[in-house]
Structures are given as structure tokens and as C-alpha cells.
Amino acid sequence: MSIIEDLVIASRVCVEHGVIDAYGHVSVRSETNPQRYYMSRAIAPEMITESDIMEFDLDSVPVVPNGPPGYNERFIHGEIYKARPDVNSIVHNHSHSVIPFSCTTCQLKPIFHMAAFIGLGVPNWDIADAQKGTDLLVRNNVLGKSLAEKLGKHPAVLMRGHGSVVVGEKIQTAVGRTVYLDHNAKMQFQAMMMAGQDVMYMADDEVMANVAWQEYYRSWDLWKKKWQKKLAEEKSLNS
Ligand SMILES: [Zn+2]
Secondary structure, eight states, X not given: OHHHHHHHHHHHHHHHTTSOSSSOEEEEEOSSOTTEEEEEBXXXXXXXXXXXXXXXXXXXXXXXXXXXXXXXXXXXXXXXXXXXXXXXXXXXXXXXXXXXHHSSSXXXXXXXXXXXXXXXXXXXXXXXXXXXXXXXXXXXXHHHHHHHHHHTTSSEEEETTTEEEEEESSHHHHHHHHHHHHHHHHHHHHHHHHHTTOOOOOOHHHHHHHHTTOOOHHHHHHHHHHHHHHHHHHHHHHO
């Protein structure tokens, strides 16, 4: 099924770009049943193949019982799919360059045209506002719902001291935004080291002109072709 192949490729792309390591996950909403989504069983994303993909309902309960464990933080995905009918793919990641913006007053802003979507707003969710004394992980639907509420209608949300969640109408949009959010965070940090507060960010009208068409088609096309070849090689080595 192509949606499952895309999900495997999306995971590998996020690993390749250093925005997901042994942790983090990508999901995609079912094309036939919007009340369901697909995500891997709980393994490192770099190891995911099509046979690892499971189907969940929007309470993040596996559709097939007694299967392998799902990710502890799958509730992020179910609650966002409930709240956002326009969202069909979600990436949760612990990108190191983004985290400093989640635990300081320094606001992430669009410095680079490929990350113009940041100008639509990236709120910062503090898990302690929902529950004190957690390990910062979104381990249930109550915390997932709180995070989804903070995300609101935005394209991404930061998670204090933890990472971020990025959403898209298409899988390539969620993955493209995730990769370029990381690049933007690095560039913003560099620019602020050079010039402090004296940095020019994209203006609101520039942001709107860019997000009107930016869906990362060319990036996704490149990434997909590359990973289809690599995954076929991997499969033949293992057979
Ligand atoms: Zn996490």
C-alpha cells in the first residue's frame, strides 16, 4: 500500500536529516477511514519496515489486539487527528536545535523561506500546565488533548524541554516542515549569535505568499526516490 511505503520512507527521511534519532515517530491518517491512523510499533525509526506498521483508532488503541507495543507517546497523534480534520500526517521529534526555543523566551521566527510556515505561529506547550511532576512524555489521551489544544490551528507546536510536533495535510508537508523547522532553528541561532536581536525575519505578507504554495513536492520526490532504492537494496540483502 503506497501510504504505508510513504510512512516508512518518511521515518527514514527524518532520521537521515537528524530530526529523529532512536526516538520520535511519524504517523499518517488512513485514506479509507479518517477515524484510524497508521504508525510503527515501538522501535527505532531507522529500523522501520512496512511489516512494523500498525493501525490505531483515534484513542490510540491498536485495531488488532494483542499485537506488539506501540509508542508510549502515540496519544499525541490520536488527539491531534481528533482535533484537526485537516491534518493527515504528524511528526513528533526531539530535534536538538529546536529544543532551546522551547525552554527560553527566545521565540522561533521564520528566518528562511523554506520554513515560512513558522510565521503562521508555533506555540509552546508546557506539560506542567496540564500535569505537574511528569517525565515530560505524553503518556495518555489527557496530555495528548492538552497538547492538541495548544497546537490549535497552527502548523507546529513546541514541547518544553522535549521537542516538537509538526503537522500537515499531506505526509510530504509534515516531513518537509519538520526538516526545515530544524534548519530554521539552526540558522536563527547562528544569526542571533552574529547580530543579537538585529536579525531580519520574513514579513507577514512574505510568509503568506510562501505558504500559499509550499508543499515540499520537490524535496519529497527526491527523498522518496532515494529511499525507494535504498529500501529495495536493504530488502534484497535481508532476503
Ligand atoms: Zn517525545
